[in-house]
Amino acid sequence: MSEMNLQALLQRVNSTQIAPGNPRVRALTERIVTDLFKTIDELDVSADEFWTAVDWLGRLGAAGQLGLITAGLGFDRLLDIRADEADQRAGRQGGTPRAIEGPLYVAGAPTATYEVRVDEGAPKGEVFVMEGQVRDLQGQPVPGALIDVWHANEQGGYSHFFPGMQPYELRRRIQADAQGRYRLRSYLPPGYSIPPNSPTSELFEALGRHGHRPAHIHFLVVAPGLRTLTTQVNIPGDTYIDDDFAFATRDGLVIELERGVAPAGYESLGIEAPFVRSRFDFVLTPALNDSEASPLARIARITA
Ligand code: DHB
Ligand code: FE
Numbered sequence: 001m002s003e004m005n006l007q008a009l010l011q012r013v014n015s016t017q018i019a020p021g022n023p024r025v026r027a028l029t030e031r032i033v034t035d036l037f038k039t040i041d042e043l044d045v046s047a048d049e050f051w052t053a054v055d056w057l058g059r060l061g062a063a064g065q066l067g068l069i070t071a072g073l074g075f076d077r078l079l080d081i082r083a084d085e086a087d088q089r090a091g092r093q094g095g096t097p098r099a100i101e102g103p104l105y106v107a108g109a110p111t112a113t114y115e116v117r118v119d120e121g122a123p124k125g126e127v128f129v130m131e132g133q134v135r136d137l138q139g140q141p142v143p144g145a146l147i148d149v150w151h152a153n154e155q156g157g158y159s160h161f162f163p164g165m166q167p168y169e170l171r172r173r174i175q176a177d178a179q180g181r182y183r184l185r186s187y188l189p190p191g192y193s194i195p196p197n198s199p200t201s202e203l204f205e206a207l208g209r210h211g212h213r214p215a216h217i218h219f220l221v222v223a224p225g226l227r228t229l230t231t232q233v234n235i236p237g238d239t240y241i242d243d244d245f246a247f248a249t250r251d252g253l254v255i256e257l258e259r260g261v262a263p264a265g266y267e268s269l270g271i272e273a274p275f276v277r278s279r280f281d282f283v284l285t286p287a288l289n290d291s292e293a294s295p296l297a298r299i300a301r302i303t304a
Contacts, residue, residue, distance in 0.1 A: 006037060006041060009037075010033070010034060010037050013033055014029075014030045014033065014034070056199055056202065056203070059199045060199040060200065063198060063199050063200075065195070065198060065199055065200045067103025067104075068103055068194055068195070068198075068200040069200055069203060070103070071100060071102060071103065071245070071246035071247075071248065072194070072200075072203075072204060072209070072211065072245050072246060074247055076100035076101070076102070076246060076247075076248065077100060077246065077247040077248055079100075080098050080099065080100060080248075083098065084097075084098070092285060094137050094283065094285060095137065095227075095229070095283045095284060095285040096221075096229055096231055096252070096253075096281075096282050096283045096284070097231065097250050097251075097252050097253055098229065098230055098231055099230070099231045099232045099248050099249075099250055099253055100230070100232070100246060100248045101218070101220070101230045101297060101298050102218060102232070102246070102248075104150070104158040104160075104161055104218075105148070105150060105218065105220065105297045105298070105299075106150070106159070106160045106168070106171060107148075107296070107297060107300055108168075109148060109150070109168050109171040109172050109173045110168055110171075110172055110173070111146075111172070111173040111174070111175060112172065112173075112174055112175070113174070113175045113177065114174070114175070114176065114177040114181060114182060114183065115174070115182070115183045115184065115185075115268065115269060116172045116174050116184050116185070117184070117185045117186070117269055117270060118149055118151070118170055118171075118172045118184050118185065118186035119170060119185070119186045119187055120166075120169070123187040124153065124154035124187050125154055125187035125188045125189065125190070126187060126188045126275070126276050127185070127187060127271060127273070127275040127276065128185070128186055128187055128188045128275065128276045128277075128278070129183060129184065129185050129261075129266060129269065129271070129275060129276070129277045129278070130183065130184050130186075130217070130233075130255070130277075130278045130279075130280055131181070131182065131183030131184070131277070131278075131279060131280075132181070132182065132183075132279050132280045132281040132282065133176075133179065133180045133181050133182075133281045133282075134147070134176050134180040134181075134182065134221060134223065134281070134282045134283075134284065135180060135281055135282070135283050135284070136226060136283070136284055136285075136286070137283065137284075137285055137286070141176075141178075141179045141180030141181070142176065142180045142223045142226065142284060143176065143177070143178045143179065143180055144175055144176060144177075144178075144223070145175070145176040145180060145182075145221060145222065145223040145226075145282070145284070146173055146174070146175055146176075146221070146222045146223070146295065147173065147174045147175075147176065147182055147219060147220070147221050147282070148171075148172075148173045148218075148219065148220040148221075148222075148297075149171070149172055149173075149174065149184060149186075149217060149218065149219055150170060150171040150172075150217075150218045151170050151186065151189045151216070151217040151218060152170070152189045152190070152191075152192045153165060153169065153170055153189065154187075154189070154190060155190075156189075156190055156191060156192045156193050157192075158170070158192075159171060170186070170189075172184065183269070185266075185269040185270070185271065186217075188215065188235055188257075188276060189215050189216075189217065189235075190215055191212055191213055191214050191215045191216075191238055191239075191240055192212070192213040192215075192216070193210075193211050193212050193213070194211030194245070204245075209245070210243075210245060211245050212240045212243075212244075212245050213240065213244050213245050213246055213248070214234055214235070214238035214239070214240040214241040214243075214244055214249060215234065215235040215238045216232045216233065216234050216235065216248075216249075217232060217233050217235075218230075218231075218232045219231050219232065219233070219282070220297055221282045221284060222293075222294075222295040223284060223293075224293060225286065225287055225293060226284040226285065226286060226287055226293060227284060227285045227286065227287045227288075227292045227293060228287075228292065228293060228294055228295070229282060229284055230297070230298075231253065231282075232248065232253065233253050233254070233255045233278075233280060234249050234253055234254045234255070235254075235255065235257070236254050236255065236256070236257060241254065255278040255280055256278060256279075257276050257277070257278055258276065258277045258278070259274075259276050260274045261274060261275055261276070261277040262274060263275065
């Protein structure tokens with residue numbers, strides 16, 4: 001076989017085929033391989049460096065942590081920025097801002113109507129109630145909207161990913177009532193950090209970066225005919241609120257807290273002493289097609 005230089009090899013890699021294949025996959029692979037060839041050449045990557053990276057990717061995947069590096073490298077926020085820009089170009093305005101889903105959503109959480117206690121047992125932080133309404137752009141309530149909520153425990157861990165937690169711990173789905181209202185009780189979670197001593201932390205240590213996210217609570221809000229909203233709210237006062245490892249905090253999503261709220265009217269949530277309350281309405285925009293109104297979160301939607 002012939003001797004080849006970089007350009008000839010790249011040309012062969014990108015043009016070899018015995019069948020049409022998938023044109024989109026071909027185009028993306030061609031671009032990525034071309035850019036990586038360029039990186040290896042221009043940064044003079046050694047064989048040892050290359051195989052160290054391949055080994056790290058293997059360990060990252062084996063640990064189920066591929067989803068943990070995308071947010072920290074900005075990809076999740078990039079997708080949101082591009083979606084926002086596409087909306088702007090299309091003249092689609094208003095609604096609660098989107099914010100990254102993150103890698104830690106789990107479908108199938110226990111469902112309740114109107115109100116639910118998200119945590120169980122003794123509170124592991126300040127007792128917290130979040131309540132509000134799901135509305136459309138005209139201000140009309142969205143009866144029966146489904147609100148998935150999930151957040152980290154007092155150690156910053158998410159159930160199904162963090163050892164020692166119960167299935168669906170700190171994960172619930174609330175069906176809004178006939179006026180589109182919901183309320184939930186939990187405790188104010190602390191921030192989250194990437195798992196220590198892991199392939200994920202190896203990367204961020206090598207980059208000289210921290211892996212902390214400010215305290216936040218995730219939501220996925222779904223209703224027929226309306227665009228599925230994936231968002232998260234931030235709890236004010238967190239050290240990392242403007243220094244989020246995942247670059248995902250946004251104006252309009254930092255909630256206001258009222259401390260020392262009297263318990264009257266909150267007995268059905270088991271509250272008997274002053275607590276912290278936040279009012280937050282979710283405003284949904286019209287869906288232009290079935291896919292935008294899909295009740296499924298990211299992974300379920302793309303594998304459906
Ligand atoms: C990551 C973790 C989160 O809790 C989150 O909301 C987003 C990203 C992460 O580890 O990448
Ligand atoms: Fe999170």
